[in-house]
Amino acid sequence: MKIIYQLTGALSLVFGLIGAFVPLLPTTCFVLLAAWCFARSSPAFYRRMRGSVLLGGIIGSWEQHRRIPAPAVRIAILSMLVSATVSLMLLPGLLLKAVLVILLLAGCVMVYRLRQTGAPLP
Template sequence: MRKPFYLTTGVLSLVLGLAGVFLPLLPTTPFVLLAAFCFARGNPAWEARLLADPRFGPSIRAWRERGAISVYGKRLAVLMMLISALGGWYLLTPPWHWVPAAFCAVVGAWVMTRPSA
């Protein structure tokens, strides 16, 4: 029963991750990491293909081995969060305009504390 669940979740995560390559507000890496996690439990052959992929494999291995994020990935993530927080600040009414800023500050601080790949 678990295997089909992991396989379905892995495929859905991979589809969302691949869509994130083309859609700027949809994050790619978290979905690909989730897909690798699910494939490890649902279909190890698919996990091996994902790890062998030249685009996604290195970041998955870096995350698994050291919890590392590339410097480029960190910069891009923080930049996107800054843009999102500023958008929330100007588009939401007080006190709601603080929510995106607070969330992005916490997540951005966490991202910056991860080791660099």
């Protein structure tokens, strides 16, 4: 299991770092997943993430208060809306479009309901 956690954590961290630069790829959720995986598989790497200037704030805010920065929520919802809009234009069939809209609404509600901090993104 340790290797699976490490691989998942590494992949999530890579996606999270890419997401800092690519608008449609979320950063916060991948960083939190990576921290969770490394906390179970590599305590030393987890400590390095927690001590990082760029990642430590996101992880610390979630672990201490179960909150994420409000700008991260807005970016996540906007990213979902943009990617769903593009997908709706490309998907054939009304049923697939309806399923996408239902999943989009569920995702937006779930992200919006997360407790938020007023802190800016690092």
